[in-house]
Amino acid sequence: MAKLTLVEAVRDGLAAEMRQDPRVIVLGEDVGVNGGVFRATDGLLAEFGPDRVIDTPLAESGIIGTAIGLAIGGMRPVAEIQFMDFIAPGHDQLVSHAARMRNRTRGALTVPLVIRTPSGGGIRPPEHHSDSTEAVYCHYPGIKVVIPSNPYDAKGLLIAAIRDDDPVLFMEPKRIYRAQRQEVPAEAYTVPLGKARVAREGNDCTLVSWGAMVDVCLEAAEQAEREHRWQAEVLDLRTLNPMDIDAVIASAEKTGRVAVVHEAPRQCGLGAEIAALIQERVFLYLQAPVVRVTGYDVPFPLASLEDVYLPNVRRVMAGIQKVMQF
Amino acid sequence: MGSAPTVTGECVQAPLQCLTPAGELAAPLPPGLDANRLVEIYRWMVRLRAFDSRALRLQRQGRLGTYAPYSGQEACQVCSVLPLQRTDWICPTYRDHGAMMVHGVPMANILRYWRGDEWGSHLPGVYTLPISIPIATQCLHAVGLAWAARLRGTGQVAVAYFGDGATSQGDFHEAMNFAGVFRLPVIFFCQNNLYAISVPLARQTAAPIVTKAAGYGVAALRVDGNDPIAVWAAVSQAAARARAGEGATLIEALTYRYGPHTTADDPTRYRSEDEVRQWQERDPITRLHRYLVHQGLWDAASEEALQEQVKAEVAAAVAEAESLHPAPTDIFDYVYGEAPWYIREQRREVLAEARVGEGGGHG
Numbered sequence: 001m002a003k004l005t006l007v008e009a010v011r012d013g014l015a016a017e018m019r020q021d022p023r024v025i026v027l028g029e030d031v032g033v034n035g036g037v038f039r040a041t042d043g044l045l046a047e048f049g050p051d052r053v054i055d056t057p058l059a060e061s062g063i064i065g066t067a068i069g070l071a072i073g074g075m076r077p078v079a080e081i082q083f084m085d086f087i088a089p090g091h092d093q094l095v096s097h098a099a100r101m102r103n104r105t106r107g108a109l110t111v112p113l114v115i116r117t118p119s120g121g122g123i124r125p126p127e128h129h130s131d132s133t134e135a136v137y138c139h140y141p142g143i144k145v146v147i148p149s150n151p152y153d154a155k156g157l158l159i160a161a162i163r164d165d166d167p168v169l170f171m172e173p174k175r176i177y178r179a180q181r182q183e184v185p186a187e188a189y190t191v192p193l194g195k196a197r198v199a200r201e202g203n204d205c206t207l208v209s210w211g212a213m214v215d216v217c218l219e220a221a222e223q224a225e226r227e228h229r230w231q232a233e234v235l236d237l238r239t240l241n242p243m244d245i246d247a248v249i250a251s252a253e254k255t256g257r258v259a260v261v262h263e264a265p266r267q268c269g270l271g272a273e274i275a276a277l278i279q280e281r282v283f284l285y286l287q288a289p290v291v292r293v294t295g296y297d298v299p300f301p302l303a304s305l306e307d308v309y310l311p312n313v314r315r316v317m318a319g320i321q322k323v324m325q326f
Numbered sequence: 327m328g329s330a331p332t333v334t335g336e337c338v339q340a341p342l343q344c345l346t347p348a349g350e351l352a353a354p355l356p357p358g359l360d361a362n363r364l365v366e367i368y369r370w371m372v373r374l375r376a377f378d379s380r381a382l383r384l385q386r387q388g389r390l391g392t393y394a395p396y397s398g399q400e401a402c403q404v405c406s407v408l409p410l411q412r413t414d415w416i417c418p419t420y421r422d423h424g425a426m427m428v429h430g431v432p433m434a435n436i437l438r439y440w441r442g443d444e445w446g447s448h449l450p451g452v453y454t455l456p457i458s459i460p461i462a463t464q465c466l467h468a469v470g471l472a473w474a475a476r477l478r479g480t481g482q483v484a485v486a487y488f489g490d491g492a493t494s495q496g497d498f499h500e501a502m503n504f505a506g507v508f509r510l511p512v513i514f515f516c517q518n519n520l521y522a523i524s525v526p527l528a529r530q531t532a533a534p535i536v537t538k539a540a541g542y543g544v545a546a547l548r549v550d551g552n553d554p555i556a557v558w559a560a561v562s563q564a565a566a567r568a569r570a571g572e573g574a575t576l577i578e579a580l581t582y583r584y585g586p587h588t589t590a591d592d593p594t595r596y597r598s599e600d601e602v603r604q605w606q607e608r609d610p611i612t613r614l615h616r617y618l619v620h621q622g623l624w625d626a627a628s629e630e631a632l633q634e635q636v637k638a639e640v641a642a643a644v645a646e647a648e649s650l651h652p653a654p655t656d657i658f659d660y661v662y663g664e665a666p667w668y669i670r671e672q673r674r675e676v677l678a679e680a681r682v683g684e685g686g687g688h689g
Contacts, residue, residue, distance in 0.1 A: 051477060056504070059503065062501070065497060065501070066466050066469045066470035069467040069469060069470015072467070072474075073470060073471040074474055077470075089496070092460060092463060093463060097458075103444070104447050106444055106445055106656070108448050142661050164663070242667060245668070
């Protein structure tokens with residue numbers, strides 16, 4: 001098996017699924033000749049040609065809106081929005097149409113569309129290149145939201161998203177695009193949507209996380225064990241909508257102490273949702289209030305103050321201490 | 327008598343007219359429009375007018391929700407669809423349910439929709455999207471459907487319906503641009519009825535709508551939208567161009583809605599009675615009626631029979647629509663292909679509440 005980075009696994013997933021399903025096409029700005037600004041579609045144009053790997057005009061609403069028509073018309077479009085921040089002009093198409101078409105037509109029309117978008121901060125990019133607005137899209141009924149944290153999951157989740165008959169927003173944490181290499185099978189395989197992964201077992205507390213923050217949580221968990229002999233469990237949600245409630249509840253019940261770690265802003269973020277779900281369902285098991293370790297409620301800062309904003313191992317450790325020493 | 331209308335790559339600003347308000351031919355009948363076809367167009371326009379009038383009355387009686395009437399625009403509604411094939415896609419707005427019926431949507435479905443029942447938009451096998459409430463968004467769907475048709479080699483054409491207000495929206499321009507760049511088999515059918523709710527055309531655009539196509543490399547044609555023959559000719563030529571691989575066409579049809587934007591607004595606040603009267607003199611149904619009678623294709627007896635038939639047809643559709651009701655659990659069952667846990671839980675809540683309600687009823 002080849003050892004791939006996360007972004008290579010995305011490319012590999014697209015190619016594998018395009019080979020076995022002629023309905024799958026890739027469209028977006030710079031996805032063709034340039035192979036995507038992060039090289040996520042590199043080589044696809046050469047292999048599949050310009051009818052299936054399409055450089056579009058620079059227009060996010062146009063990309064998502066036409067992809068809706070393509071999907072209803074029998075294709076399986078995978079649209080790239082170059083950065084999650086740029087999805088705003090296409091928001092109307094995504095939430096007013098892609099998300100609602102099945103429901104509005106009582107299932108007569110579906111929109112099997114995937115929107116891939118690099119998300120999150122940590123690579124010192126310019127302004128408007130670091131947002132992580134997953135909570136917005138989890139709030140809209142009709143869209144699924146997926147975010148991988150490693151190369152194997154990236155390929156398997158992406159193929160599952162393409163095969164899903166509902167629109168999927170596929171967030172790619174660009175900070176870890178090249179953070180690690182992992183063995184990834186060459187064939188098309190799936191990692192099921194809606195299923196979390198226990199990234200590290202532990203009995204003392206639970207860290208619920210996703211995307212690039214999973215690595216930060218794992219590092220903090222190691223430190224907690226080294227310094228305090230606390231065994232932190234790290235739960236990688238993988239799919240944010242629908243969230244794997246059983247995995248969250250089982251871990252909260254087991255440890256009684258939970259910190260949710262995400263880099264998106266705190267207010268109305270998924271941390272609040274997860275804390276509410278836990279207290280509604282397993283309140284009597286809790287040994288401490290659920291803690292949130294998150295980005296701040298400010299626009300994502302420019303590079304020089306990026307590290308102030310992003311949760312890091314120190315902040316996650318503080319969260320662990322808070323739940324352990326309540 | 328002028329020449330038949332022709333779709334060209336150039337912008338034609340003078341609206342093409344084939345049938346004058348007096349019911350006289352101003353251009354030769356376009357190919358494919360024979361006596362049977364003209365009678366079919368007339369029958370459809372009368373049917374749509376009867377539906378619209380009945381729907382307005384139902385709304386006033388509280389039997390329909392907010393409703394968007396199209397009376398006055400029947401030539402556009404009928405003749406933008408009849409030249410198409412059954413498998414061509416239409417992407418309508420909330421004022422194009424007339425066109426949807428011509429394309430095969432049962433009247434009862436349209437009534438169900440306006441009664442607030444989503445089963446009205448359950449249309450398997452009919453090549454229409456559900457109506458679009460957001461403005462101009464469906465233009466991009468038409469482009470995507472046309473694109474899929476070309477990639478799959480189906481030969482289908484897609485028609486985007488929109489009004490003059492939609493040309494102010496970004497999606498209209500993005501759609502025209504994509505269609506021009508990729509030379510897609512799509513028809514942009516603008517029913518310019520001069521108002522976006524209350525805001526007049528002059529506040530939407532400083533240039534004629536038809537001229538916008540040139541900037542996108544899209545062919546364009548301006549027609550008298552109250553002239554069924556001109557609309558039929560324009561749409562059939564645009565469809566032929568699309569199928570021949572010649573790309574998209576923007577048709578600006580100049581027309582007028584007699585009624586309000588929807589039953590929620592009062593057009594007397596923003597339009598004069600005199601203006602409405604002037605447009606009624608160009609009425610598409612009267613116009614074709616005069617022509618058919620003059621040609622000996624229609625008479626008082628056939629008119630009476632048609633009115634009776636249509637009345638019965640609409641009454642049957644109303645009875646059907648009013649007899650059908652969605653189940654409370656319907657709100658949960660079509661959000662996703664497979665309902666997530668939280669929707670299943672909420673569905674159970676609603677079912678439990680319904681049972682409690684029933685239990686109370688039986689004391």
